[in-house]
């Protein structure tokens with residue numbers, strides 16, 4: 001059997017077939033969820049973590065945020081049972097021989113700190129390989145607590161949680177995707193599985209909403225960086241890797257941590273279009289081709305535009321790039337804009353783009369207003 005793909009509104013429920021040998025992903029159920037175009041706010045590279053769980057008897061909560069898809073080895077058993085690549089709790093029991101079943105309220109939970117606070121646009125609860133031991137239903141709540149709260153503080157009575165996903169039945173061995181339409185900024189999520197079971201991976205797609213006070217104190221920062229509220233709007237080619245990799249924190253450490261396009265056989269060129277944190281004054285640019293050696297972009301140019309309908313203006317002319325090298329450019333004069341575009345010629349890859357600058361007064365005011373509107 002081949003992997004099953006369904007539409008945006010796909011809902012998976014019920015057991016998957018028991019594992020029958022061969023490729024364990026052959027009967028995995030998945031769909032193309034359009035919200036996955038937003039960055040994963042629960043990405044470890046951004047600093048996300050699963051900071052507590054009430055139970056992790058069979059498999060550890062940290063597995064939820066592993067970037068790679070879940071592995072399954074049918075022969076791998078440990079002291080506690082089948083070794084599973086996910087977060088898996090023990091089976092809940094009732095209180096007596098007459099009532100051996102868990103109550104309707106019984107459930108397990110995990111607390112997730114988002115790597116960057118933001119508005120959640122969609123959640124994937126991936127139950128890959130949990131075929132007969134996935135939760136019957138899941139629910140997800142979010143809260144916004146400034147600073148670095150401990151799990152105990154987050155679980156305190158004074159913390160208000162907002163429902164992002166009400167209790168919803170899910171399916172085993174499936175990418176269970178849910179669109180979220182709550183226009184609020186969250187720092188932490190609480191994931192519940194009802195009544196117990198295992199979840200392989202959790203992805204939380206959304207828009208980063210940075211703290212305007214922090215950016216104001218920093219003054220000059222990377223105005224396209226994901227953690228500062230920059231985002232990818234579109235890109236010419238996503239064949240090998242997400243274009244969002246180019247605005248992840250730090251330098252890339254492997255080729256697949258950057259952005260690599262397929263080999264072009266026409267006379268065109270590849271590009272990424274970004275939205276900046278807000279209207280900014282850019283003074284310096286870095287383009288890194290780390291780990292792209294036989295396939296680095298040959299040349300790159302950078303343009304900005306101010307506003308959704310502004311004209312593109314080239315601020316870095318087409319410039320020769322070296323493989324596996326960070327390139328620094330000081331602009332002759334600051335460039336003001338809300339959007340940026342990098343064009344690479346003809347194809348290949350870059351690992352990071354950094355646009356160093358500061359918010360304009362107008363940009364800072366709009367960012368502060370949006371932060372407040374979204375609940376701060």
Ligand SMILES: NC(=O)NC(NC(N)=O)C(=O)[O-]
Pocket residue numbers: 058080081082083084088091132133
């Ligand atoms: N075969 C299993 O996975 N069984 C149990 N889980 C683990 N990890 O052993 C269970 O009860 O869900």
